[in-house]
Amino acid sequence: MNSKYICISKTAFLLLFILMNFASTAQEGHRVFKFDQGSEYQTEILTNSKAVVQRGKQTLNVNTVSSVTKSFTTTQANDRGFTFNIKIKRMDNEIDAMGKKLSHSSETKSDTTSVILKALDFMLNKPIDVQVNKYGVIQSFTDYKAEMATDTLVAFAGLQPEAFEKGTLLSIVADFTYNPSVKKNFSWGDSVEIDKQRLVTKFWVEDINQKTTIIKFSTSNTTKLLNSNQNGTYVIDNATGIIQEKILYTISTGYQISAGGVIYAVSRSTSVSQKTKRIK
Secondary structure: OOHHHHHHHHHHHHHHHHHOOHHHHHOOOOOOOOOOOOOEEEEEEEEEEEEEEEEOOEEEEEEEEEEEEEEEEEEEEOOOEEEEEEEEEEEEEEEEEOOEEEEEEOOOOOOOOOHHHHHHHHOOOOOEEEEEEOOOEEEEEOOOOOOOOOHHHHHHOOOOOOOOOOOOEOOOEOOOOOOOOOOOOOEEEEEEEEOOEEEEEEEEEEEEOOOEEEEEEEEEEEOOOEEEEEEEEEEEEOOOOEEEEEEEEEEEEEEEEOOOOOEEEEEEEEEEEEEEEEOO
């Protein structure tokens, strides 16, 4: 697997794990979510990424812009939990590598001779069923065979992988229940070490009212090969617990090892803007 990809997905997983601790820090108990069967939420994700890969005197610069539309449809709902059918509905990509540009749009026919474009098309409309309990914590999930959509391709195209991990929160929800006693500037922190990765995070409430809560965070993730620092903002709808908006900025530096054992120096900056709303 691509070590850059692993760092990104594990960072997302660890952040979701830490966010679950907010309930025990600022409120009593975990939030119980309510989703109607047949409801659909749509997420729009805009990602800008700049990466530099270096081996000896060889340097590869890769700049990418991706726009992804993803749907979360509730196929089952009861008092124990929910099943979501999740898939990418639309994708636009601009990849600029060594002065050569590659464009991809899911709404137009791709050049069938391009392996990259084929793989990006392959990722479209491949549903994943994710089961969560009433607290929004993932219990199980199915996956599709993604031989073409490899980890390296996902990282190269600047896409942000979905972090499906049992025991973590579904990515569009926050374990937060509005409490008038929680005020602006309330802060908390945590650190987690899993699979030799250490994540140290500080959260604070930027603003809060009866309708929405804005939480900001700053985190550092240290691994054997790669270090990452991330700043972010979550805008949470207090009525539903849905994260209406995410703004993330990440800087990663370090090394990755290819399947053949070749070591590359890598650095990458990524900005992500994500908005989620109910459409059905």
